[in-house]
Amino acid sequence: MGKSSRSSSRRRRSDDSESESSSEYDSESDISDSSPNRRSSKRRDRSSRRSSRRRESDYSESERGKKRKSSRDISEDEIAAYMAKKAQKKAMRVAKKLKSQTVAGYSNASNPFGDSNLNEKFVWKKKIERDVSQGAKLDDFSIKAEKKRQRERMAEIEKVKKRREERALEKAQHEEEMALLARERARAEFQDWEKKEEEFHFDQSKVRSEIRLREGRAKPIDILTKHLHGSEDLDIELNEPYMVFKGLTVREMEELRDDIKMHLDLDTETPTHVEYWKALLIVCDWELGEARRKDALDRAHVRGEEPPAELLAEERGLHSSIEVDVREYLQKKTYKELENIHSGVESQLRYGTAKVVEFWEVILKRIHIYKAMAFLKEYHTKMLRKHLQRLEEHPDIEDRYVATDALSPIPEEEAENDDTRAISPEVMVQEEAIEPEEEAGSFSPQLLHGDDDEDAIDPEEDRAALERRRLAALQEQQRRRQQAMASKPAPSEDNFEIKAMKVMGSMEEGDAVFGSGSEVNLDSEVYWWHDKYRPRKPKYFNRVHTGYEWNKYNQTHYDHDNPPPKIVQGYKFNIFYPDLVDKSKAPTYTIEKDGTSSETCIIRFHAGPPYEDIAFRIVNKEWEYSHKKGFKCTFERGILHVYFNFKRYRYRR
Known part of the structure; x- marks a missing residue:
């Protein structure tokens, strides 16, 4: 189609040039001829021009016929592709015209999406082809339509931003409320702990008060508590x-x-x-x-x-x-x-x-x-x-x-x-x-002070x-x-009968001794406390303390990278006696010789029933009995604590 139009235009130009050349030749020849000849030549020129125009019109009509004949051969797919390409070009022109430095407040340099080409508008060609094939109009890809879509997108972006800010605010408020609840919970727990601590100290003060009262070194608050x-x-x-x-x-x-x-x-x-x-x-x-x-x-x-005036002033x-x-x-x-x-x-x-x-x-x-x-x-x-x-x-x-x-004591009669x-x-x-x-000496005469420096006894003092x-x-x-x-011993069972007779009173008529030979033999039964008081070894939790000393020998032959061999420096024994029958007597320990070696000895712990003796083999060295050096031997709350360290010998020249 395009090639035929170009060839027809070339032919028209060649015909025009030939007619122009012939007209120029005729005009030159007419100059030499007379005017009548000149008129006849002009007529011939006009007729030639009319003929050429007729030829051109005939040619153009033939060309149009060819064009109509060729348009009938174009398929629908080619038309759709042509329209899609035209829509794409239009969308590209719109994208170039609507290009901006920032998009929704973000630029290529700073945006949360990590997109360095954020301000360049993306043209989705495949989508455009699909929309055109589905019957979309080209006006939908115009600047006006794109601006309308852009306004809708910006409105949606603003809504999203607003919702994000609201969520952030709600999250901050929720975190603040949770922190406040945590603080209140911690405060309540602290108050509970503080109250329990005060109650514990109060209970301990009552125990100390009772101990001081029993030992005869009572304080005034102990007397008030006893009252x-x-x-x-x-x-x-x-x-x-x-x-x-x-x-x-x-x-x-x-x-x-x-x-x-x-x-x-x-x-x-x-x-x-x-x-x-x-x-x-x-x-x-x-x-x-x-x-x-x-x-x-x-x-x-x-x-x-x-004396100060306020001390001497009497109450109103x-x-x-x-x-x-x-x-x-x-x-x-x-x-x-x-x-x-x-x-x-x-x-x-x-x-x-x-x-x-x-x-x-x-x-x-x-x-x-x-x-x-x-x-x-x-x-x-x-x-x-x-x-x-x-x-x-x-x-x-x-x-x-x-x-x-x-x-x-108050007499019984009174x-x-x-x-x-x-x-x-x-x-x-x-x-x-x-x-x-x-x-007060109220009947004695009043003392007359001859001198202010004389001393007298104040009755109140x-x-x-x-x-x-x-x-x-x-x-x-x-x-x-x-x-x-x-110091008074506990009453024995010898005077039990005497006290019982005193409480019951003398025997009257009809009374008889009951119990002698009247006891009934019961079937053997396993009681709940049978296992509690069976003979057994006590539980223990012990610890040995080892280390090395930096004496002259060790300083000469060893260093911190290559330390000397460790030696036993002390022991800590914790023996548990929760079910002692006689809790008034504290457990004891004794040191016995070890028959197998002179470098070790045996420490034996004895507490009484229901616990059997328990013994351990320890290093045979001299102990440090000073509390400052770690010695401790106490029995409290059913636990015997025996802590000790060995003496360290320092040699001097």
């Missing part, structure tokens, strides 16, 4: 719990206050225990303040200085002359009476019916101290009654106690006739009221010193009594 719990194995305290503060120094009282505060925080077994420790804390704060005040006055007196509404009257008025009241007085004073001050407001305000400040003392006194009385009742129910308990002059009078708090108050009568001496004597007596109790 609260009581024990059949220990003596009962005859003095009220608040009497333990008498004679203590400021430092001892501060330590006692810390112990009371710890018991108040941890000993919450019953409300009575909490009230007991609260009352003791109130009394301790009062006694501590008075002790600090008195120490400050004593220091000022010793140094010859004037409470003169020193009526201090004794207030103390006697409140001290004789019971806890319920003090509660009524407290509520009455508060109501008077609230409604303004009190006549002397300052006085009752001070009474209101002091009454909580006497309420605490009254509570402790009543609780102590209750414990004394329980102890007396226990003695009456079990007379053999009296054999455990050793009577002393200061703490003589206990039977008037039990309440023997342990009532009023008797103790009367006894305390007798002491100031003997010491003398009374406190006397109370300290009495408390020291009482503690010494208790210590001796507990030592006597510890």
Whole structure:
């Protein structure tokens, strides 16, 4: 088709050139001829041109006929390929026109896809061929259509970005919530651990307190704990719990206050225990303040200085002359009476019916101290009654106690006739009221100080010193009594029948001895404790400690790359005895000679039934018995620990 059009155009150009040359030749010849000839020649030229045009039109019509004939021979596949190629070229032109430096905010250099040709638009030729073959229009590949698709893609990309940011935010919030939950869980576990640790230390403090009480070296907090719990194995305290503060120094009282505060925080077994420790804390704060005040006055007196004004200042509404009257008025009241007085004073001050407001305000400040003392006194009385009742129910308990002059037991006749009078708090108050009568010297004339430098005995100081001496004597007596109790052997089975007859009483009419020859033989049975107490070897977990010494010889012949041979330097033995029959006797060990070699010896451990002796062969060297050198020999919680190292000999010239 293209070749035929080109040949026809060449022919037209050759015909035109021939006609032009003939016309030029005729024009030149006409110049020489006349004008009529010239006109005739022009006519001939026109006719020749018309003929040539007719020939050209005929030729073009023949060419068009050929073209129509050739178009009928083109197949559909060729047309589809032509259209697809045209669509591809159009898509390539659109891609070049829409090329940009960044795509969705990403460039070739920085993008999360690792694509270095990101800004070059990809033309999917196969897809274009498929779309065209399926009837897609060429307008779908235009710039306008591509821009519309690009806007849709960008909108989708923005949605994806938004969803990604939302997921990231949700993930961060979830991680933060999980971290918060983990912290709360860790905090709760830590609080639980802390509480368990405090409970463990509290239990250990009670164990230490009981050990100190048994060994006769009790602290003030141990006496207060014994007042609260009581024990059949220990003596009962005859003095009220608040009497333990008498004679203590400021430092001892501060330590006692810390112990009371710890018991108040941890000993919450019953409300009575909490009230007991609260009352003791109130009394301790009062006694501590008075002790600090008195120490400050004593220091000022010793140094010859004037006491601070705040120490000499009297409380508003409470003169020193009526201090004794207030103390006697409140001290004789019971806890319920003090509660009524407290509520009455508060109501008077609230409604303004009190006549002397300052006085009752001070009474209101002091009454909580006497309420605490009254509570402790009543609780102590209750414990004394329980102890007396226990003695009456079990007379053999009296054999455990050793009577002393200061703490003589209550006669049985007086206990039977008037039990309440023997342990009532009023008797103790009367006894305390007798002491100031003997010491205060109220009937003697008042001492006139001729000189300010003269020394005189302060009645309050003398009374406190006397109370300290009495408390020291009482503690010494208790210590001796507990030592006597510890040294007293356990009652044997010889006097079992005597005690049984004492409890049952004398035989009456109709009574007979039962048991002699009346025992029934039972079938043999394997008990649950049979395997527990069968003879067996104890379990053990031992360790040998080896090493080498850098003495002169080893330093000469060896180095760190080639160390000297190791030698045994010590042993650690852990022998388990959880089921000892007699747990009052600790296991022991002995060293025996080894008959096979003089360089070794035998260490034998003996504990008693149900455990057999166990022995080990060890190196025969001299031991280090110093705790600083690692020696340890203890038996606690059913485990015998024997740790020791051998002596190291150092030679000197």
